[in-house]
Amino acid sequence: MSRAYNFSAGPGTLPEPVLAALQEALLEFSTCRAGIMEISHRSKPFEGVLASAKARLSRVLGVPADYSVLFLQGGASLQFYQLALNLALPGEATDFIDTGTWASKALAEAKRVSDAKAVWSSKGTTYDRVPAPGAVQFRDEAVWAHYTTNNTIYGTQSKAPPVTDKRLLADMSSDIASRPIDVARHDLIYAGAQKNLGPSGVVAVILSPWAVERSKAVGKARGGLPSMLDYAVAVENDSMYNTPNTFGIFALEQVLAWVEGQxxxxxxxxxxxxxxxxxxxxxxxxxxxxxxxxxxxxxxxxxxxxxxxxxxxxxxxxxxxxxxxxxxxxxxxxxxxxxxxxxxxxxxxxxxxxxxxxxxxxxxx
Ligand SMILES: Cc1ncc(COP(=O)(O)O)c(C=O)c1O
Structure with a gap:
């Protein structure tokens, strides 16, 4: 073995005990007589994995009981579009804090389906800072505000959510599960798994009851959403409208068990x-x-x-x-x-x- 110290920005290093557990489960999982990648997502053992992954993420982050936890595909990048498609009515004002490449990409996708605007940006100083919590002036008409908690490329991080009475949506891809957060202050949290939660190919999405209801109302207003992009469909089907990333969800469950053990x-x-x-x-x-x-x-x-x-x-x-x-x-x-x-x-x-x-x-x- 010549494993080095791995400072990769993602996919990043994973806990060694988790890697060893995954290795074992690849050949034979539990009493399945088959490996974790070889069993049906509708089987009892996998249902147990999914339930445990949700329970652990909820426990670790302190997700309120009435929130929904989803494990979707398409990475954080698909969420950039999906969140605006589901949570903004056509032409509705949506505000963004532009703290880097990922925040700008989220803004660009939201512009396709809403009146999205960067109300604060540090582009002029090569994204070397985030705003002080009370420094951002949001538009009165904006239905929600989006921010990126940790800017992976520029190395900046918001220590606290923006101070505002707006509903908050947050991309937490690169600092989720690294510190306690106030989940209840947010209506949507999403994170690609490949930094602190597991392998790439799974994105954790946490929705407030408001977000689920909004998704239904916006879906109606838009004449229906594509099923794979509809939060309400994902919630109804418990992340299993189609075949989910079973191995990725298992790995995430194991990483969260490690986090709890720490x-x-x-x-x-x-x-x-x-x-x-x-x-x-x-x-x-x-x-x-x-x-x-x-x-x-x-x-x-x-x-x-x-x-x-x-x-x-x-x-x-x-x-x-x-x-x-x-x-x-x-x-x-x-x-x-x-x-x-x-x-x-x-x-x-x-x-x-x-x-x-x-x-x-x-x-x-
Ligand atoms: C903060 C942040 N948001 C979004 C992304 C994009 O994630 P994905 O590749 O899962 O679409 C990344 C990827 O590094 C990221 O660091």
């Missing part, structure tokens, strides 16, 4: 914040390092930085990789470096990265 979100959040703080302290220690995010917008999940001498960045990534620290190259749209510190990354990986950085600065600084 002590849940308060314990995870303390660990995740402490190690991000250590890495930022290293970045703040000299001008050799140039962190991208403004201090009050820094993400605990994706740490983005450049080198004062940008010519050295390729060497940094190459030498780090040779030292067993993989996937540190920044996203192609920002350049530089990005260390993704998802839940399953061991603390030792961050310590090893900091040691590597100190040695690199001593050699090249």
């Amino acid at each position: 002590g849940g979100l308060p314990a995870i959040a303390a660990r995740v914040q402490a190690r991000a703080d250590r890495l930022y302290a290293q970045l703040d220690s000299s001008n050799f390092w140039q962190p991208h995010a403004q201090p009050d917008s820094r993400s605990s999940m994706n740490v983005t930085f450049r080198l004062q001498n940008s010519d050295l960045e390729g060497t940094f990534v190459k030498e780090a990789d040779a030292a067993g620290l993989m996937e540190l190259k920044g996203h192609r749209s920002v350049g530089g470096m990005r260390a993704s510190l998802y839940n399953a990354l061991p603390d030792e990986a961050v310590d090893a990265l900091i040691d590597f950085m100190k040695a690199f600065e001593a050699k090249h600084g």
